[in-house]
Amino acid sequence: MPVVDLHTHSTFSDGTCTPEEVVHAALKRGVQIFSLTDHDTTNGVARSAALAQERKLRFVPGVEISTRDHDHLHFTGYNIDVTNPEFQTFLTSNRIARQGRIKKVIAQLQTAGIEISEEDVFSRAANTISRAHVADALRAKGYAPSRQVAFRKYLLEGQPGYVPAIGVSAVEAIKHIKKAGGLAVIAHPGLVSNHWDFPTWVEAGLDGIEVFYPAHSFAMRQELLYLADRYGLFATAGSDFHGSKGGRTLAPGLQLPKNHFDRLLNKLF
Ligand code: AMP
Ligand code: MN
Ligand code: MN
Ligand code: MN
Numbered sequence: 001m002p003v004v005d006l007h008t009h010s011t012f013s014d015g016t017c018t019p020e021e022v023v024h025a026a027l028k029r030g031v032q033i034f035s036l037t038d039h040d041t042t043n044g045v046a047r048s049a050a051l052a053q054e055r056k057l058r059f060v061p062g063v064e065i066s067t068r069d070h071d072h073l074h075f076t077g078y079n080i081d082v083t084n085p086e087f088q089t090f091l092t093s094n095r096i097a098r099q100g101r102i103k104k105v106i107a108q109l110q111t112a113g114i115e116i117s118e119e120d121v122f123s124r125a126a127n128t129i130s131r132a133h134v135a136d137a138l139r140a141k142g143y144a145p146s147r148q149v150a151f152r153k154y155l156l157e158g159q160p161g162y163v164p165a166i167g168v169s170a171v172e173a174i175k176h177i178k179k180a181g182g183l184a185v186i187a188h189p190g191l192v193s194n195h196w197d198f199p200t201w202v203e204a205g206l207d208g209i210e211v212f213y214p215a216h217s218f219a220m221r222q223e224l225l226y227l228a229d230r231y232g233l234f235a236t237a238g239s240d241f242h243g244s245k246g247g248r249t250l251a252p253g254l255q256l257p258k259n260h261f262d263r264l265l266n267k268l269f
Contacts, residue, residue: 001255004033007238012044014132016243019048029253035062040094042082065173072191080182087180112160171204178205190216212237
C-alpha cells in the first residue's frame with residue numbers, strides 16, 4: 001500500500017523537528033505524498049518544500065487551523081496560496097490570539113502555585129505558540145515527565161491551567177481555507193466525534209476527511225469512509241507527527257489504500 005502523510009508539525013509550531021528534519025523523517029519511512037501542516041502558520045512550508053523538491057518527494061503546502069468550537073476541532077488546508085494577504089492576516093491574528101490564551105494559562109498556573117514564567121514558555125516558540133510549549137516548560141521544571149502527563153495534570157479541562165479554546169468557528173475556518181484557494185479537510189475527526197456537523201461543514205466547503213489517523217479505530221475509519229462516500233469527500237491520511245520527543249506519534253507516514261491514494265493524487269496535483 002502507498003504511504004502518505006498529510007499532517008505533520010515542525011518547530012514553526014509545536015513540533016520538535018525543523019521543517020527539513022520532518023521531510024527527512026518522512027523520506028525514511030517511504031512517504032510518497034507529504035504535507036507540513038503547522039498550527040496557524042505557513043512560514044515553515046518553503047523550507048520543507050525546497051528539500052522535498054530536491055528529493056523528488058510530492059509536496060503539498062499545508063496548515064492546520066484551530067477553532068474555538070472544541071480543543072480538538074481542527075481543519076487542515078492544502079494547496080493554499082501562501083502569498084494570499086487576507087489568509088496571512090487571518091493566520092497572524094490567530095497566532096496573536098494564541099499568545100493571549102497562553103498568558104492566561106501561565107497566570108492561572110502561577111495562581112495555583114506553579115513556578116513558571118512567561119519567559120520559560122515563550123522562549124520555546126519560534127513562530128506559533130501552543131499549550132505544548134507550556135507542557136514542555138512544565139517538563140523542564142520537573143512538574144511532569146512528558147507532554148502527555150503535563151496536559152493531564154495541568155492543562156486539560158478541570159485542571160488549574162485550563163483555558164477554553166479560542167479562534168474562529170469551524171465554518172469560518174473552512175471558509176478562510178476555501179477563499180485562499182485551498183482544500184479543507186477535517187483533521188482527526190475521531191477525537192471530536194461528539195461535535196460532528198458534516199452537513200454544515202460540507203455546505204461551508206469541506207473537501208475531505210482525515211480518515212486514516214493513528215488514534216482512529218478500524219470501526220472509526222469505516223464510519224468515516226461511509227461519511228466520505230455519502231458527502232462526496234476525499235479521504236486523507238495523517239500521522240500528526242510532532243517529532244519523536246514531541247508527541248504520541250513516533251514517526252511520520254501512514255498506509256493509504258490505493259484507490260484513495262489515486263483519488264488524492266488527482267485532487268492535489
Ligand atoms: P493548543 O494548540 O495551544 O491548544 O495546544 C494543543 C497542542 O498540544 C496540540 O496540537 C498537541 O500538539 C498538544 N497536545 C494536546 N493535547 C495533548 C495531550 N493530551 N498530550 C500531549 N500533547 C497534547
Ligand atoms: Mn500540536
Ligand atoms: Mn490537531
Ligand atoms: Mn496536528
